[in-house]
Amino acid sequence: MENEIKAxxxxxxxxxxxxLRWGSAISHTISLGVVAFLYGIATYxxxxxxxxxxxxxxxxxxxxxxxxxxxxxxxxLVRHFRYGIDEDFLQLKTGAFYESHxxxxxxxxxxxxxxxxxxxxxxxxxxxxxxxxxxxxEIPALPKDTAVEVRNQIARMxxxxxxDD
Amino acid sequence: MDMKHYHPLTVLFDIIGFFKNFGILAVILFLNKGSxxxxxxxxxxxxxxxxxxxxxxxxxxxxxxxxGTDERAFHLKSGIFEKTERTINYEKIQNVQxxxxxxxxxxxxxxxxxxxxxxxxxxxxxxxxxTRSEADRLExxxxxTSHPVSQNMNDEPQPDGGRWNETERxxxxxxxxxxxxxxxxxxxxxxFFLAIASSLLAKIGALFHLEDTAEGWVESILSSGWMIAGFxxxxxxxxxxxxxxxxxxxxxxYEIASDDKRIYISKGVLDETAFSIxxxxxxxxxxxxxxxxxxxxxAEVKLISIGDLGDDDNxxxxxxxFLPMQRxxxxxxxxxxxxxxxxxxxKLPRKSLATRLLKPYWFWLIATILLVYFKPALLDFxxxxxxxxxxxxxxxxxxxxxxYHNTRYALTGSQIQLSQGMFEKTTFITRRDKIxxxxxxxxxxxxxxxxxxxxxxxxxxxxxYESLSDIPIQDAKxxxxxxxxxxxxxxxx
Numbered sequence: 001m002e003n004e005i006k007a008x009x010x011x012x013x014x015x016x017x018x019x020l021r022w023g024s025a026i027s028h029t030i031s032l033g034v035v036a037f038l039y040g041i042a043t044y045x046x047x048x049x050x051x052x053x054x055x056x057x058x059x060x061x062x063x064x065x066x067x068x069x070x071x072x073x074x075x076x077l078v079r080h081f082r083y084g085i086d087e088d089f090l091q092l093k094t095g096a097f098y099e100s101h102x103x104x105x106x107x108x109x110x111x112x113x114x115x116x117x118x119x120x121x122x123x124x125x126x127x128x129x130x131x132x133x134x135x136x137x138e139i140p141a142l143p144k145d146t147a148v149e150v151r152n153q154i155a156r157m158x159x160x161x162x163x164d165d
Numbered sequence: 166m167d168m169k170h171y172h173p174l175t176v177l178f179d180i181i182g183f184f185k186n187f188g189i190l191a192v193i194l195f196l197n198k199g200s201x202x203x204x205x206x207x208x209x210x211x212x213x214x215x216x217x218x219x220x221x222x223x224x225x226x227x228x229x230x231x232x233g234t235d236e237r238a239f240h241l242k243s244g245i246f247e248k249t250e251r252t253i254n255y256e257k258i259q260n261v262q263x264x265x266x267x268x269x270x271x272x273x274x275x276x277x278x279x280x281x282x283x284x285x286x287x288x289x290x291x292x293x294x295x296t297r298s299e300a301d302r303l304e305x306x307x308x309x310t311s312h313p314v315s316q317n318m319n320d321e322p323q324p325d326g327g328r329w330n331e332t333e334r335x336x337x338x339x340x341x342x343x344x345x346x347x348x349x350x351x352x353x354x355x356x357f358f359l360a361i362a363s364s365l366l367a368k369i370g371a372l373f374h375l376e377d378t379a380e381g382w383v384e385s386i387l388s389s390g391w392m393i394a395g396f397x398x399x400x401x402x403x404x405x406x407x408x409x410x411x412x413x414x415x416x417x418x419y420e421i422a423s424d425d426k427r428i429y430i431s432k433g434v435l436d437e438t439a440f441s442i443x444x445x446x447x448x449x450x451x452x453x454x455x456x457x458x459x460x461x462x463x464a465e466v467k468l469i470s471i472g473d474l475g476d477d478d479n480x481x482x483x484x485x486x487f488l489p490m491q492r493x494x495x496x497x498x499x500x501x502x503x504x505x506x507x508x509x510x511x512k513l514p515r516k517s518l519a520t521r522l523l524k525p526y527w528f529w530l531i532a533t534i535l536l537v538y539f540k541p542a543l544l545d546f547x548x549x550x551x552x553x554x555x556x557x558x559x560x561x562x563x564x565x566x567x568x569y570h571n572t573r574y575a576l577t578g579s580q581i582q583l584s585q586g587m588f589e590k591t592t593f594i595t596r597r598d599k600i601x602x603x604x605x606x607x608x609x610x611x612x613x614x615x616x617x618x619x620x621x622x623x624x625x626x627x628x629x630y631e632s633l634s635d636i637p638i639q640d641a642k643x644x645x646x647x648x649x650x651x652x653x654x655x656x657x658x
Binding site: 104 | 601609624630
C-alpha cells in the first residue's frame with residue numbers, strides 16, 4: 001500500500017455510533033414534521049397543486065437522506081474517521097468512498113471549542129470544532145476526558161504563531 | 166508622543182464626496198423646485214440636513230480625531246460622541262496604498278491607506294487627505310519596521326530623519342508606446358465603438374437607399390458606397406484613437422520598481438495610485454491570460470496579499486495587465502527572488518482525462534431531464550429540446566477536454582505552481598510557508614484509477630482556495646509530505 005497516504009492513528013470510540021444516530025434521527029424527524037405540517041396546511045387551505053408536489057418530493061428526499069445519515073453514515077464515519085495531533089500539525093482523515101485527508105499546521109489554528117448538544121450530553125460525549133483562517137474542521141464525538149485532553153493539547157500548540165500572522 | 170490633527174482640507178474633500186454621492190439627487194430636486202409634491206419637499210429637507218450634518222461632523226472630527234506615531238505603532242483617536250482609541254502595530258501592516266486623485270494633485274495633497282490582514286471595518290488605517298511629505302514620513306515608519314534586518318546592517322544614523330533610502334530602487338518596467346498600443350487592442354472598448362458605428366451605418370444606408378429609388382440608383386449607390394467607406398474609416402479611426410487614449414490615461418505612467426525589501430507599483434496619469442508591499446508579505450503570484458491576451462502573447466500578473474487591495478477601479482496589486490509572456494517570467498524572478506516560474510510543468514496523465522470524462526455529467530443530466538419534461542420549442546425544430554441537450558453535452562465534453570489539455574502543475578523546492586483554465590488561463594504560484602492548510606481527497610473513481618484531488622488554502626482577502634483534481638496519487642502523496650516538511654522553513658515568533 002505504498003500509494004496510500006499514511007492515516008493518523010487516533011479513532012473515534014464505538015459509543016459514538018448511537019449518539020450520531022440519535023442526533024440525525026431527531027433532526028430528520030423534526031424536518032419531516034415541518035414538511036408534514038406544511039403539507040397539512042397546504043391541503044387544508046387548498047394551495048396550488050405544485051406546492052403539495054414540492055413538499056411531497058421534499059419528504060421523499062428527507063426519508064432517503066435519513067436512510068443514509070441514520071442507518072449508514074454513523075457506522076461508516078466512526079469506522080473511517082482518524083485524527084492525529086503532533087507538535088506541528090493536526091491531521092484528519094475521513095471517509096472511505098470519498099476519502100479525505102487534511103493537514104493543518106497548529107500555528108494556523110485560530111480557535112478550538114468543545115460543544116455538547118442534548119443528545120451528546122445524554123451519551124457523555126463532546127464534539128470538537130477547530131477553526132482556522134480559511135475553514136473549519138470537526139471531530140464529531142469524543143468522550144469528555146479525551147475531548148478536554150485534545151482541546152488543551154491543540155490550544156497549547158496553537159499558541160505558537162508564525163512570523164507572518 | 167504628540168497627537169496630530171488631520172489636515173484641514175479633509176473638510177473640503179468630505180464636502181466634495183457628499184456632492185459626488187448626492188449630486189444627481191440634488192439636481193433632480195432642484196429641477197422639481199416648483200413641484201408641490203410632499204415627497205420632493207421632504208427629500209429636499211433631508212438632503213439639506215444631511216449636507217449640514219456632513220459639514221458640521223467633518224469640522225468637528227477635525228478637532229476630535231487625532232493620530233500619533235511612535236517607533237512601533239499608529240495611535241488613532243476618533244469619535245464625536247463615542248471615543249475610540251486604536252493602536253495598530255506597524256508590523257501588522259500588509260501593504261500600503263497611496264491614491265492621488267486629480268483634486269489631490271491640484272491641492273498638492275495625497276491620500277494613504279495602510280492595510281492590515283484583519284477582517285472587519287477596522288482592517289485599515291486610512292489618511293484621506295494629507296501632505297506628501299507627511300505621507301512619505303508615515304510610509305517610511307512602516308517600511309523601517311517591516312525590515313528591521315536592513316536597519317541593523319547600516320548602523321549609521323540615517324539622514325533626513327531616518328527616511329528610507331530610496332535611491333536603491335530599481336525600475337523594472339515602464340510600458341513603451343508600442344506596449345500601450347498593443348494593450349489598447351486587448352481591451353475591447355474600440356470594438357464597442359465599432360458596433361455602435363456599424364448600426365448607425367445601417368440606418369444611414371437605409372436612408373440613402375430610400376432616396377436611391379427616387380433618382381438613378383447606379384449612380385447613387387456608388388456615391389453612397391463612397392460615403393459609407395469614408396464614414397466607416399472615420400469611425401474606425403475615431404474608435405481606435407479613443408481606445409488608445411483610454412489606455413494611455415489608464416496605464417500610461419505605469420511603473421514597477423523594487424528595492425531589496427519591497428515592491429512598488431504606481432500608475433495613472435490623472436489619478437495616481439501607488440502600491441507598495443514587502444516582498445516577504447506576498448502570499449502568492451497569479452498569472453492570468455484572457456483569451457485575447459493569449460492570442461497576443463500577453464499576460465497579467467497579480468500579487469496576492471493578506472491585506473485588502475482596494476476596489477476594482479484602483480486595484481493596484483496587478484503588476485501590469487499587458488506584460489509580454491516572456492517578460493512575465495523574468496519580472497517575477499527579478500521582483501521576488503524566492504519565486505521562480507517553472508516553465509516546464511507536468512501534464513496530467515491520460516488516465517486523468519479518462520476519469521474526467523467518466524465523471525457524472527450532473528448539470529447535463531438535470532438540464533436534459535428538464536428539457537425532456539417541458540419539451541420547449543427551440544428554434545422551430547421538432548426535436549429542438551433533443552438538439553439542445555446534445556449541444557450541451559458536446560460543449561461539456563469539449564470543455565473537459567480543453568481544461569485537461571490546459572492543465573499543468575509543478576512541485577519544485579518549496580514552491581507549488583498550478584496552471585488551469587479553459588479559454589482564460591490562470592497560473593497560481595505560491596510557497597510552502599505561505600500555504601495555510603492542505604487536503605488530499607479521493608472519490609471512489611479516483612481511488613480505482615490511482616488519482617487524487619489536492620487542495621490548499623492561502624491567506625488573502627478573500628481567502629484563496631486552490632485545487633487540482635485527478636493528479637496521480639504518488640504526486641498527491643508527495644504534495645502531502647512536502648507540506649508536512651514546511652516546519653523546517655517557517656519562522657516562529
